[in-house]
Amino acid sequence: MPRLAWSTIDTVLLDMDGTLLDLHYDNHFWLEHLPQRYAQLHGVSLAMAQLELQPLFTDNAGKLNWYCLDFWTRELNIPVRELKLETADLIALRPDADTFLAAIQRAGKRVIMITNAHRDSLSLKLERIELAPYFERLISSHDYGYPKENAQFWDALQADIGFDPARSLFIDDTLPVLRSAQAYGVKHLLAVCEPDSRKGAKDTEEFEAVGDYRELIAGL
Template sequence: MMNKTPLYCEKIFPIFPWDKIESVLLDMDGTLLDKHFDDYFWEQYLPEHYSLLHDISVNEARNQLLERYQTVQDTLDWSDLDFWSRELGMDLPDLKLRINHLIGVHPYVIEFLEFCLKQRKKLYLITNAHSRSLSIKLAKTAIGPWFDRIICAGEVGAAKEDLAFWDRLRAMLNYDPKRTLLVDDTEKVLFTAREHGLGYLLFVARPSSRQRVQYSCNFPSIEYFKELLPR
């Protein structure tokens, strides 16, 4: 389930007035964690098992699954492991656990979280990931304790691409949009957050260690969080 972003954009460098930022909202997959795990799971590992179940080629299985993924893109079902387990007749949490050794934190993430805490920023992990997927990743990476609160889109009742998500999230967290930074690897999420009124938006241009860098044409971009740390 790879994100589509514009190609060949010049990098817009991030310059944020940290003294004016109170809250930092961080996406998980592709932003804090290497998205290679998710790309491999949805585009290779799951199609392999689906092909065995239905006695078809891996390519045919991949094509069938990609078509089904697209029907629920930008909805809660997109990342709902229970939904896909029912739809496909497979135990997706179990399959994810089998390859959890591929789950990894991006370089400089911990240093950035440390920096935010020293700056006394409120830290929130905001993810579209299903709660069962979140549990697997938090158990593997142990990044949970860094955050003031962790919120799944399922808890909010809408995906981050939906404006309703942000209206409900603000009611839940009581943050000041104009003094909030959101970091995400999906441009559509950033556009929606900007419509909501978030003051500071940042795009992650290297969500997967196995894919080439793609800068945003519309938002400041980073490859690694090191770029936000004081030198």
């Protein structure tokens, strides 16, 4: 478990899905629930639905469209927002994420959420999990027109909030996003050991990973 030099960190940038919230909700929705409902609404088999959806998922992975509910509603001709409500009971906080948020807020750190989630997804989750009070800002990459994987996202973030990358901590569960932040110069980077509670630990490759938020605030 990494020990952070908190005295060298002013700004804490945090992802939402898979970092603060259990990624099981999103994985279940996109990989299981949506294909099933797509099959029902279009009158095709589940196997055919998966065959139709897979190329679209592959083509849009890592792009802003991947995270855009408006895009998928148009592309698939199904009411994606309404379908996401059908599984909203699965939205859950990762263990001790709120303890971590409260601690860094008390310590006077600048705490900002940066998520690729569409504003409608963000609103849905904030209605069920009280995260907003912990943050100075809640920023969706859709506000800027670039996903976090894109270098232009970080330029837009800098122009918006004026942070020092060398004195910032960023935690995210997506490795291409962490690499994008690293290329921009964000010094303190952490992946997430187990973003989906049903899938076990993941390989975070070159990045140290947080497994227990209580240990992360040691020395704060």
